[in-house]
Ligand SMILES: [Zn+2]
């Protein structure tokens with residue numbers, strides 16, 4: 001629930017409100033006039049995010065229309081903003097960079113060597129998405145994903161650590177031109193989409209897993225109930241039919257026909273009920289982009305040389321002094337959630353293990369960054 005609370009606090013502060021956390025599930029908001037008018041709130045409002053609501057507090061949840069109303073606030077100035085974060089105090093660079101690298105970098109088919117470490121600025125992109133799953137019930141979840149645009153690293157975990165630090169930072173600035181120049185350019189929409197897709201898919205799956213499990217349990221329970229009910233009816237009819245088969249006469253013949261029709265009707269109804277269940281439990285998942293924040297942060301940049309057979313390539317990894325954490329290496333195919341990267345022969349792409357897996361059809365391993373469309377040998381996708 002604190003994810004939602006933090007999001008609402010960020011948003012309201014961004015629109016000029018003074019926000020104070022009263023408890024883990026409560027915010028006190030002093031809203032400026034335009035915001036009061038847009039949200040229909042008085043100047044001082046208490047917001048509640050838990051299931052237990054204090055009297056007089058406005059209850060905010062992912063269900064309901066609050067996210068749409070917050071979205072409307074953002075709409076008139078876009079859903080994108082940028083900030084520069086300065087260090088509150090000087091943080092010395094890490095004293096044993098190689099040891100840090102060893103912990104985040106595992107290259108089974110290549111070797112690496114740290115070439116240099118230097119202080120610079122980087123540009124990080126944080127994206128918020130709302131995932132909605134709709135079947136017999138509805139679930140919504142807000143997730144944040146992020147990348148270091150200068151190194152290519154997926155840094156959702158680093159950003160999750162950074163966010164509380166950012167919330168406490170009074171020192172927010174618009175980035176100046178010099179910082180932007182040093183931090184380097186952003187990504188094309190094609191690059192962003194390609195890097196985002198595997199992460200979003202993974203996140204959507206992971207965050208919906210408990211919901212899916214509960215839904216599967218409900219489906220099984222309903223299916224068992226429907227089966228037991230129709231099975232009882234059918235068994236009874238079949239028993240009656242067996243008894244009738246032992247008797248002779250016109251009357252018995254007519255009864256037999258009626259009972260046979262009844263068994264057919266029960267079977268038909270059972271199939272129709274299963275179809276109903278299938279429709280009821282069909283799941284639709286939508287993923288919707290809510291907000292983007294570009295932050296410019298100071299980093300210690302590691303330049304690392306990667307060698308694979310006769311090829312070599314330089315990659316960058318940043319150490320983030322605000323949270324004293326070294327990010328994981330970039331991953332050019334797959335979500336790259338662990339530290340293992342395989343290096344391809346031709347272009348020295350870094351991918352996660354699945355990004356170099358054997359083709360499902362012909363069994364030959366290939367690099368998913370070189371061939372995102374599928375196996376180069378048999379064209380299997
Ligand atoms: Zn193949």
Ligand SMILES: [Zn+2]
Pocket residue numbers: 344345346347348349367368369370371
């Ligand atoms: Zn490749």
